Amino acid sequence: MLSFLGNQILFYISLVLVLFLPGYFLLLTIFAKSGKFSSLEKFVLSCGLSIISVDFLMMILNRLHIPITRASLLITLLIFMSACFAIYASRTFKMSSRLFVWVNGLNKFFPQNLMLRMKVRDEYRKQKNDLEVGEKTGHLFNFSKRQIILIIGIIFLTIFIKADYLADNVLPSATDLGHHMYWAKEIAASGTIPPYAQKDIEQIDGGYQIGAAHSISDFIIGEHLIFAAIALLGGLDLISYFPILTLFAINLASILAIFILAIRFFEKHAQAKNIAILTLFLVGPLFAISPPQAKYVFGGVIGNIIGNLLVPIAFYFFYRALEEKNKIFATLAIFTTMGLFYTHHLTGFVLLFILALSVVLLLVFNFRRAREMTRQWLKIFFSRPVILFLVFALVFVAVIYTPSYLKNTAVNTVIGGPKKIEHQGLSFSQFKFTVGEPREALGLIGAALILFLLYKRRNREEFGYPNAFLFAWVSVIILISIFPDWMHISVPSARIGNYGSFPLSILASFVIIEMAGRIKINSPEGEKIFLNSKMLAAALILLFSFVVAAGFYDNAQNQSQDQLAQKTVQTFAAAQYLAKNTDAKDQILHDHVFITADSWIKLFFMRDYDFPFYRANFDRYTNGIDKKETCTLSMISTPGSADSQKCYQNLGIDFVMIGKTDAPQFVKENSFWQVYNNGEINTYYRP
Amino acid sequence: MNNSKKIILATILLSLISAVYLSWMEKRQADLNLNKNWWVLSFDNPKSNDVSFAIENHSQKTDFHWEIFSGNVKIKAGDAVVANGTIWTSNVQVNNLAGKISIIVTNGADKKEIYKNL
Numbered sequence: 001m002l003s004f005l006g007n008q009i010l011f012y013i014s015l016v017l018v019l020f021l022p023g024y025f026l027l028l029t030i031f032a033k034s035g036k037f038s039s040l041e042k043f044v045l046s047c048g049l050s051i052i053s054v055d056f057l058m059m060i061l062n063r064l065h066i067p068i069t070r071a072s073l074l075i076t077l078l079i080f081m082s083a084c085f086a087i088y089a090s091r092t093f094k095m096s097s098r099l100f101v102w103v104n105g106l107n108k109f110f111p112q113n114l115m116l117r118m119k120v121r122d123e124y125r126k127q128k129n130d131l132e133v134g135e136k137t138g139h140l141f142n143f144s145k146r147q148i149i150l151i152i153g154i155i156f157l158t159i160f161i162k163a164d165y166l167a168d169n170v171l172p173s174a175t176d177l178g179h180h181m182y183w184a185k186e187i188a189a190s191g192t193i194p195p196y197a198q199k200d201i202e203q204i205d206g207g208y209q210i211g212a213a214h215s216i217s218d219f220i221i222g223e224h225l226i227f228a229a230i231a232l233l234g235g236l237d238l239i240s241y242f243p244i245l246t247l248f249a250i251n252l253a254s255i256l257a258i259f260i261l262a263i264r265f266f267e268k269h270a271q272a273k274n275i276a277i278l279t280l281f282l283v284g285p286l287f288a289i290s291p292p293q294a295k296y297v298f299g300g301v302i303g304n305i306i307g308n309l310l311v312p313i314a315f316y317f318f319y320r321a322l323e324e325k326n327k328i329f330a331t332l333a334i335f336t337t338m339g340l341f342y343t344h345h346l347t348g349f350v351l352l353f354i355l356a357l358s359v360v361l362l363l364v365f366n367f368r369r370a371r372e373m374t375r376q377w378l379k380i381f382f383s384r385p386v387i388l389f390l391v392f393a394l395v396f397v398a399v400i401y402t403p404s405y406l407k408n409t410a411v412n413t414v415i416g417g418p419k420k421i422e423h424q425g426l427s428f429s430q431f432k433f434t435v436g437e438p439r440e441a442l443g444l445i446g447a448a449l450i451l452f453l454l455y456k457r458r459n460r461e462e463f464g465y466p467n468a469f470l471f472a473w474v475s476v477i478i479l480i481s482i483f484p485d486w487m488h489i490s491v492p493s494a495r496i497g498n499y500g501s502f503p504l505s506i507l508a509s510f511v512i513i514e515m516a517g518r519i520k521i522n523s524p525e526g527e528k529i530f531l532n533s534k535m536l537a538a539a540l541i542l543l544f545s546f547v548v549a550a551g552f553y554d555n556a557q558n559q560s561q562d563q564l565a566q567k568t569v570q571t572f573a574a575a576q577y578l579a580k581n582t583d584a585k586d587q588i589l590h591d592h593v594f595i596t597a598d599s600w601i602k603l604f605f606m607r608d609y610d611f612p613f614y615r616a617n618f619d620r621y622t623n624g625i626d627k628k629e630t631c632t633l634s635m636i637s638t639p640g641s642a643d644s645q646k647c648y649q650n651l652g653i654d655f656v657m658i659g660k661t662d663a664p665q666f667v668k669e670n671s672f673w674q675v676y677n678n679g680e681i682n683t684y685y686r687p
Numbered sequence: 688m689n690n691s692k693k694i695i696l697a698t699i700l701l702s703l704i705s706a707v708y709l710s711w712m713e714k715r716q717a718d719l720n721l722n723k724n725w726w727v728l729s730f731d732n733p734k735s736n737d738v739s740f741a742i743e744n745h746s747q748k749t750d751f752h753w754e755i756f757s758g759n760v761k762i763k764a765g766d767a768v769v770a771n772g773t774i775w776t777s778n779v780q781v782n783n784l785a786g787k788i789s790i791i792v793t794n795g796a797d798k799k800e801i802y803k804n805l
Contacts, residue, residue, distance in 0.1 A: 004714055008707065040691035141691040148690065152697040163705035170709045171716035241713035245706050252702060565716035566723050573719065573727065573743075581733050655733075670787075673803040675733035679725050685733050
């Protein structure tokens with residue numbers, strides 16, 4: 001019990017150190033207490049910026065050949081946060097250490113010295129602007145008592161439904177999570193960032209051999225560093241609750257990120273807060289389990305989970321940079337985008353597509369003011385802070401750490417049309433199930449409405465940034481997931497489709513709130529519409545009920561029926577038995593098809609990413625892309641065949657771990673000894 | 688001044704409660720014995736000719752019966768009481784073995800076998 005409590009305390013401290021404090025201090029350094037952010041915005045943005053900061057700091061440690069250990073990491077984080085605080089404090093102290101005069105309108109003291117008048121004027125302007133932004137922010141994030149109760153209620157429901165689902169699956173067993181945690185453990189154990197490489201089985205001159213390690217492009221460093229950091233700081237085992245809880249925390253932060261983004265996007269709309277609250281409802285408790293929500297948390301789809309936090313944050317900064325003509329926000333937008341490319345390049349590419357389409361839309365819909373708009377953009381993005389950061393980014397990529405996909409052929413595998421069955425695009429019907437039927441239907445109406453509003457803007461002084469971003473966001477997701485051929489891109493269609501749930505939820509909320517708004521104005525003095533308010537209210541209640549029922553039905557469908565825990569511990573026990581009774585000379589093969597949590601077996605050995613070798617899903621041997629050899633298939637499916645025996649002999653495989661389904665074909669063979677049996681896993685030795 | 692701090696506090700509090708609950712659930716699920724019903728039969732030395740074996744019990748049934756066969760001939764048998772969460776190791780000396788040596792262990796209706804082809 002005491003060790004459980006100790007572990008818990010260490011975990012929460014590590015979580016705060018990795019997922020919150022670095023980002024918080026970074027924001028403090030840049031913006032001090034300027035009032036540009038509400039507390040909620042600071043809280044959410046700090047999570048995203050922390051993940052990126054910790055990644056970058058660990059990469060720098062690695063480049064400097066300083067072993068990444070608990071001590072070095074803790075010291076680095078403390079130095080980073082202290083430096084941030086020192087800059088913040090010195091800037092604050094500089095101003096307060098001079099002689100002051102009281103400046104009306106700002107209700108603040110300012111330096112009296114004549115030489116400083118000019119600076120005061122600039123400072124006055126800046127402070128005045130900050131005050132205005134601060135007032136707007138304060139107003140935007142000042143909720144009524146009812147709204148606060150509603151928001152907290154939605155958050156409670158969200159956490160409750162997700163936790164209920166995860167409670168049955170919190171013992172880690174998912175395949176993707178196991179693969180990722182191998183690399184996190186490798187970083188934590190070796191103290192360095194390893195090259196992403198594995199050894200494969202090769203067929204040469206009619207024989208088989210284990211080839212030399214070759215680079216792999218399936219992983220990106222940002223998916224593993226924060227887990228290694230938490231494992232090191234907290235002294236925690238990676239085969240435990242902590243990876244799933246960390247992903248859960250990031251998932252919750254991403255939902256809040258959508259909430260703050262919705263408020264900012266609709267900040268000029270009278271119902272901004274209500275649109276955001278409804279968005280929170282659509283992305284929170286409704287469809288709380290289906291991808292990319294709790295299922296991705298349990299499944300360890302790390303890139304998408306972090307991507308779903310960083311994408312809204314990137315949009316947030318891009319939007320504020322453009323709307324407020326703020327260079328620092330522009331720098332942070334690029335910083336977040338860079339972090340995204342170090343975490344999940346697919347999401348990064350999707351973000352770039354969306355930004356490109358947004359630019360096109362803005363230029364088309366502001367054709368007459370295109371020059372003025374472009375000039376504004378150039379002023380923001382060709383400013384000193386942005387250029388300095390871009391130089392830093394280039395140096396970082398070239399000198400500190402080059403992402404594995406730039407060194408390998410991953411970019412080529414993404415570009416040039418679908419190459420796998422799961423990359424060949426979703427049907428409209430599949431897309432509907434991927435994002436949730438009501439969200440899709442209402443979201444698409446919202447997309448059409450927002451495009452119309454972009455065209456028919458009341459205030460011609462505005463460029464319509466949120467409309468362009470939202471329309472482009474939805475369009476690109478639909479195009480890539482349904483028509484990958486058109487985009488000449490090969491990415492998992494369903495995973496990209498899942499990204500649609502966020503923008504579609506914002507747009508669906510916008511449509512519902514707009515309709516609800518119509519009821520109010522359908523008074524004798526208000527605008528006339530064809531339906532009377534009672535009928536419209538009834539229709540709205542019906543629509544809302546449909547949304548809620550569909551969302552909760554989806555949750556119920558996705559509830560786990562299997563009790564995985566026993567099977568998982570049986571796999572771990574069998575792996576432990578082999579780890580204890582084998583040495584470096586032994587070669588092991590296991591099955592993936594019928595063994596639960598098999599991807600975690602490699603964490604008990606830590607000899608290679610592809611050790612032990614495993615029999616993959618059967619279709620991987622026939623699709624012509626994934627598996628180039630059939631030894632791993634035949635050695636388990638037909639262990640007595642001549643080809644299998646050759647594989648065993650050439651590769652030196654002497655232990656095989658299989659489920660009970662495959663046991664009969666081994667019992668028939670005299671060349672195997674059955675040395676372990678736990679009811680679920682059978683282990684055979686080939687002397 | 689905005690009041691979004693209440694949202695942050697509520698989120699942190701609710702997240703913390705759910706995280707502690709999930710951690711507790713994971714501790715229970717990772718427990719080899721709690722609410723589980725399985726047991727293990729394995730050779731102590733899988734790579735050698737030694738046929739000493741172990742029974743590791745994670746079920747509530749504690750009475751085991753073991754038999755050693757050389758081919759189809761039973762050469763030794765015995766009973767073992769293995770408490771939940773413990774490992775019983777055989778101290779059976781069997782010499783000059785050849786052919787298929789099987790260890791068959793029963794626990795109620797549940798039966799497991801391991802063997803070596805010496």
